[in-house]
Structures are given as structure tokens and as C-alpha cells.
Amino acid sequence: MSKPKFAMYWAASCGGCEIAVLNIHEKILDVDANFEVVFWPVAMDAKYADVEKMKDGEITLCLWNGGIRNDENEHIAHLLRKKSKILVAFGSCACEGCIPGLANFTPIQEVIDTAFTTVSTENPDNLRPQPHYQMPEGEITIPTLYPLLRTLDQVVDVDYYMPGCPPESHQIAAVIDVVIAALQGKADLPPKGATIGAGNSTVCDECERTRNVKTIKEFKRIQLGKVDPDLCLLEQGIPCNGPATRSGCNARCPSAGAQCIGCYGPAEGVVDYGARLISAFASVIDSDDPQEIDRILDGLVDPAGQFYRFNLAGSLLRGSKQAHTSGD
Amino acid sequence: MTETTEKKPFEPTIIGFTCNWCSYRAADMAGISRMKYAHNVRLIRLMCSGRLDPTFIFKAFAGGADAVLISGCHPGDCHYVNQNYKALRRFHLVTRVLEQLGIAPARLKLLWASAAEGAIFASEVTKFVEDVRALGPLNWNGAEALPEIEKEEVPA
Numbered sequence: 001m002s003k004p005k006f007a008m009y010w011a012a013s014c015g016g017c018e019i020a021v022l023n024i025h026e027k028i029l030d031v032d033a034n035f036e037v038v039f040w041p042v043a044m045d046a047k048y049a050d051v052e053k054m055k056d057g058e059i060t061l062c063l064w065n066g067g068i069r070n071d072e073n074e075h076i077a078h079l080l081r082k083k084s085k086i087l088v089a090f091g092s093c094a095c096e097g098c099i100p101g102l103a104n105f106t107p108i109q110e111v112i113d114t115a116f117t118t119v120s121t122e123n124p125d126n127l128r129p130q131p132h133y134q135m136p137e138g139e140i141t142i143p144t145l146y147p148l149l150r151t152l153d154q155v156v157d158v159d160y161y162m163p164g165c166p167p168e169s170h171q172i173a174a175v176i177d178v179v180i181a182a183l184q185g186k187a188d189l190p191p192k193g194a195t196i197g198a199g200n201s202t203v204c205d206e207c208e209r210t211r212n213v214k215t216i217k218e219f220k221r222i223q224l225g226k227v228d229p230d231l232c233l234l235e236q237g238i239p240c241n242g243p244a245t246r247s248g249c250n251a252r253c254p255s256a257g258a259q260c261i262g263c264y265g266p267a268e269g270v271v272d273y274g275a276r277l278i279s280a281f282a283s284v285i286d287s288d289d290p291q292e293i294d295r296i297l298d299g300l301v302d303p304a305g306q307f308y309r310f311n312l313a314g315s316l317l318r319g320s321k322q323a324h325t326s327g328d
Numbered sequence: 329m330t331e332t333t334e335k336k337p338f339e340p341t342i343i344g345f346t347c348n349w350c351s352y353r354a355a356d357m358a359g360i361s362r363m364k365y366a367h368n369v370r371l372i373r374l375m376c377s378g379r380l381d382p383t384f385i386f387k388a389f390a391g392g393a394d395a396v397l398i399s400g401c402h403p404g405d406c407h408y409v410n411q412n413y414k415a416l417r418r419f420h421l422v423t424r425v426l427e428q429l430g431i432a433p434a435r436l437k438l439l440w441a442s443a444a445e446g447a448i449f450a451s452e453v454t455k456f457v458e459d460v461r462a463l464g465p466l467n468w469n470g471a472e473a474l475p476e477i478e479k480e481e482v483p484a
Contacts, residue, residue, distance in 0.1 A: 105428070275382035278425060282417040288403065288410075293420050303421060304428035316386040317468070321430025324468065 004060035004183055006035035007051075008090075009080060010042060011066030011073035012100040012149060017091040018042045020166035021063070024173045034180050035061065048076065054083045061179055063090040063162075067097050067313055068150040072143035081156040086179075086189075088196070092165040094152040096265050096273075097313025099165075101149045104312045104319030105304070107326030108147040147327030151314045160190065162197045165263035165310060168249055171197035198248030200268045203260045207242055207251040209233065215286035219299030222259055233259050234284070237299070239306050244276040262310050272316045274307035340460040343388040344369040344397035344453070347377045349407040350442050351399035357446030365450035366457035369397055376400070378411025382422050389431060389468055395460040397453070399439040412440075434459055435466065 010018065022028060031037075038059060039046045062084035068074050081087055092098035103111045116123050131144045152158055162175065175197045181187035190196055199206070211232045222238045233240040233254060241262035242254060253260050266273040281300070287293050300306060308315055318324070346352035352373045358365060374380060377400025388396050398419055406412040419438045427433050437456050441449045 272383045272386050274425065275386050278382040278418060278421050282421040283414050285417045288413045288416070290416065290420070293417050297420055297424060300421075300424075302428075304425045307425060316383070316390040317429055318390075320428070321466075321468070324430075 003034065003036040005038045005058060006031065007037075007039040007059045007062040007080065007084065008042070009039070009062065009064050009066075009076060011064070011076070011093070011152075012069035013066030013091065013093040014099070015042065016166045017063075017065035017093075020091075020164075020169055021172060023169040024176070025169075027173045027176060030180065031176060034183065048079070051079055051083055056082050057085050059084040060183070061086050061088070063088050064094050064152055065091040065166075067093045067100050068146070068152065068155045069100060070143035070145050074146075074155055077152060077156045086159050087152075087156070088160045088162055089152040089158045090162050091167055092163055092263050092265060092310050095161050095163050095314065096311045097149055097151055098263075098310050101151075101311075101313030101319075102305070102309065104148050104323045106320070107322045108145055109326060112145070148319050148323055149313045150318075154313075159192050161193075161195045163195060163246055163263075163265040164198065164249065167197055168252075171248060195246070195268070198246050198264060201247045202267045203242035203245045203247055203249065203251050203254070203264065204232075206247045206249075207232070207254045207260075209254055211235065214284040216281075216284050216296065217286050218296060219281075221301070227257060229257065234281075239281065239300060241277060241306070241309075243280040244270055244273055265310060265314070273311040274304070274315055277307045278303075338461055338465055340368050340394035340457060340465070341392060342369045342395045342397055342457065342460060343384075343393045344371045344399065345377070345380050345384065346371050346373050347379075347400040347407070347412070348373055348375045350401035350405065351377075351439070351449065353443035354399075354441035354445045354449035357443065358450040359446075361446050363446060363450040366454045368457045368460075369453050376406065376408050376411045377415035378406070378408060380415055380418070382418055385422055385426075385436065389426075389435075389466065392466075392468060394463075394466045395435040395437070395456070397437050397439060397456060399441055399449070402440040402442055405442060431466065432463060434463060 008018065008021065037044060039051050062080050064080065064087060068077060089095045093100055112128065115121065116128055117126065129142055131142060133140050178187055182189045209232045210230055212235060214235050216237050218237045219239055220237045227238065228236055238259050240254065240259035242260040244267055245260055245262045246264040246267045248264055262273065270276045285293055285296050287296060312319060346355055355371055377398060380398055385396050398415060400412040400415050401407065403412060423433045423436055426436060439452050
């Protein structure tokens with residue numbers, strides 16, 4: 001009997017998710033023993049045409065990382081959805097937009113200008129990529145950017161979500177174990193639409209720092225002061241995203257002395273991640289006076305960036321007004 | 329989408345959140361006193377302004393609202409001791425975030441109104457509607473505009 005087929009694809013992402021998959025060490029041999037890898041652009045040579053030739057549902061497990069940034073991403077999302085039995089939004093980009101989704105703050109023209117004109121880019125002739133270009137050999141094309149980056153489930157139907165930037169390796173290994181067990185008939189797959197490889201609670205729940213009643217007179221950046229190694233970071237006025245972020249990482253950042261930045265995405269039941277954090281942060285401000293509240297809030301230098309670092313594309317508003325209208 | 333034409337002025341859609349104990353009763357007072365005020369606000373009653381999850385505000389804007397009104401008891405008068413101060417702090421923070429997302433701070437208003445202040449509630453709502461009308465429609469992309477409601481004349 002032939003082995004079940006495995007695919008992994010990257011769209012608008014950094015490649016960290018692929019590294020996280022390889023970081024499961026010898027467990028990768030289980031993947032190889034149980035699956036036939038048919039399509040994985042980072043790791044092997046395969047053409048889109050090969051996938052197009054497959055039967056619908058021929059791929060058993062497809063891990064998709066990255067957001068939908070251009071028409072190529074969207075085309076492959078539809079293609080892999082059709083060819084895959086189980087499509088997993090793998091990693092923060094696919095689930096909620098992540099860092100590439102931060103471009104949704106900015107009109108697309110400005111995003112392109114920044115990429116092609118800022119000091120870090122050598123582009124003396126101020127060239128811009130052209131979607132269509134006539135060569136002597138014929139017309140060549142490159143994918144067209146969309147004004148807004150979308151998450152995978154804003155484009156196609158998704159079976160499971162696996163959050164994290166990147167997902168923790170021990171969580172990936174556990175998920176692979178479950179899928180293999182399910183294929184062998186020894187376990188059931190979780191219900192469709194479930195978040196897998198993560199907890200159902202918040203990072204605070206896994207954090208070992210001491211928590212008291214929070215009252216904040218001042219927000220401060222973590223690099224600009226002394227940090228108590230045992231006390232809750234938010235209590236110290238350091239903007240820590242733990243209260244709204246899904247557990248599953250063992251509170252890695254807070255236990256290493258850094259604030260949670262929210263890469264595991266919204267906790268169970270949270271509709272809008274940023275809104276939940278606004279609620280959490282504002283509630284603990286220790287002042288009833290509008291002027292003083294404003295002064296304390298000045299300590300949060302970039303509130304939207306703080307609250308939507310990983311979640312802008314997946315939030316209710318999905319991006320700024322400027323970005324929304326930049327495609328018109 | 330709401331068309332702004334000379335014949336038909338732009339009618340903003342405003343979602344208003346009121347608290348059960350003060351501002352909803354202020355609206356009620358305006359009603360039973362037969363005060364006339366702009367009909368553009370759709371009121372949603374919460375038990376307390378502190379119940380107002382900022383998610384509701386984002387949802388309103390994403391769903392096609394042109395502005396959002398938050399109202400509650402006066403500072404010091406909260407039925408739940410101090411929850412309206414939480415609403416106040418959230419209002420300040422949400423305004424900053426909305427501004428970064430390109431939504432003018434003037435599209436979010438905080439209004440304190442006691443149960444006796446029907447007249448203040450009515451005049452503040454009318455003022456807010458005019459301010460938002462001057463700002464023009466928000467037209468959040470992908471949002472389906474709420475259906476226009478017919479102005480209802482209540483016989484006196």
C-alpha cells in the first residue's frame with residue numbers, strides 16, 4: 001500500500017515554520033516513515049503542475065504557512081485546498097497574518113515604495129517590479145500584490161489551526177503523533193476547525209511569575225529599566241501580551257525575562273485579540289483622572305502595534321482605513 | 329453604501345451603548361418627555377458601561393457603523409461602584425488605537441448622562457450626529473451597510 005501523502009507550502013512567511021518542522025529532530029524520521037512527501041518547495045523540487053495533476057483529496061496532510069499576499073498565494077491556496085484532505089493553517093501567518101500582516105497598517109503603494117527606495121535597498125534607477133513585462137522571448141509575469149494581506153481562512157476553508165511564530169517543536173511533534181495514530185486507526189482526529197498543538201488558556205496561566213492585584217501608574221519599555229525577575233511583568237508596567245494570548249508555549253518569553261508579544265494568537269473565545277488587550281491594559285491603569293490616564297497611556301508608544309503585532313490581518317478591522325482603500 | 333447627494337443628506341449610522349442604570353434611563357426620559365432628537369443612534373443597553381468590551385466597538389465599525397457612542401453614569405455615580413472609570417480608561421486607549429487604524433477619534437464619543445438628564449442626552453446625541461455627518465461616511469471596506477431605517481414619527 002502506498003503511504004499517505006504530505007505537503008507543506010509557504011506563502012507570505014519567513015521560512016521559520018519550515019525550520020520549526022525540521023527542529024522536531026529524529027521525529028522527522030517518523031514523518032518520512034509514515035508519509036510520502038509530494039510537495040514541499042523549501043525542501044524538495046516540485047512543480048505546481050505536479051500538484052495540478054493529482055486527484056482531488058490525494059494529499060492527506062497539508063501544512064500551510066504564510067498569509068495570502070498576492071494572486072499566486074491565493075491560486076495555490078485554492079489548489080491545495082482541493083487536493084488536500086486535511087489542510088492546516090500552520091503558524092501565526094496562516095492563522096492571523098503575523099508580521100507580514102503588519103503591512104495592513106500601510107497603503108500598498110507605500111509598502112512598495114518602502115521596499116524599493118529606503119536606504120537599505122540599492123536601487124539607483126528607482127525601478128519597480130512590473131506585473132507584466134515584454135521580453136524578446138515573450139511576455140513574463142510576476143504575481144500581483146493585494147492591498148491587504150489575508151489569512152488562509154479568509155480565502156479557503158481550513159480544517160485545523162496551529163498557532164505560533166513558529167509553532168513550538170514539541171507541539172508539532174505531538175500533532176504529528178496524533179495524525180499518524182489517527183491514520184493507523186488508533187486515535188480520532190480533533191473536530192474540524194479546532195486549534196491544535198496549543199492550550200486553551202492564556203500565557204498567564206502557564207507563567208510562573210508572581211501575580212498580585214495589578215495597578216499601573218506608568219507603562220515602561222522593558223529595555224529602559226530594571227526588571228524584577230519574579231514579579232508579573234504587566235504589574236511592573238511592562239506591556240506584556242500574556243492576558244489575551246493562547247497558551248501552549250510554556251510561557252517561554254516571560255520565563256526568559258522578556259514580555260509576551262502574542263505570537264500564539266488569541267486565546268480560546270477571544271474574538272478580537274487587540275480589543276481584549278485594550279480591555280486588559282486599560283482596566284489596570286491606576287487613575288480616574290482623564291489627564292493622568294492620557295499621561296500614563298503616553299508610555300505605550302505604539303498601542304496598535306503592541307496589540308496587533310501578530311493579529312492585524314485576523315482582527316475584526318483587518319487593517320487600517322488607508323490600507324483598505326489603497327486598492328481602489 | 330450611503331450616497332451623499334444634495335437632495336438626501338448623508339445619514340450616519342451610529343451604534344450607541346448605554347448603561348442600564350443611568351444613560352439608558354436618560355434616553356428613556358428623553359422618550360417619555362417626547363423630546364425630539366436625531367434618529368441615527370441605535371441604542372444597545374448593557375448593564376454597565378464597564379461591560380463594554382472594546383470588541384463591540386471594533387465590530388460596530390467593521391459592520392458598517394459610522395460612529396460609536398459610549399454612555400454611562402457620571403463619574404462617582406456608577407451602580408457598580410467604579411466600573412465606569414474602566415470604561416473611561418478603555419475609551420482613551422481605544423481612541424488611540426482607532427486613530428492608528430485611520431478612524432478619526434471624533435467617531436467615538438463618551439457621554440455621561442444621569443437618569444434625569446434626558447434633555448442633555450437628546451441634545452448631545454443630536455450634536456454628535458451633526459459632527460459625524462460633517463465627517464462623512466466611514467465606508468469600511470467589505471462592510472455591508474446596515475439597511476436604512478425609515479424615520480418614525482410618533483404621534484404625540
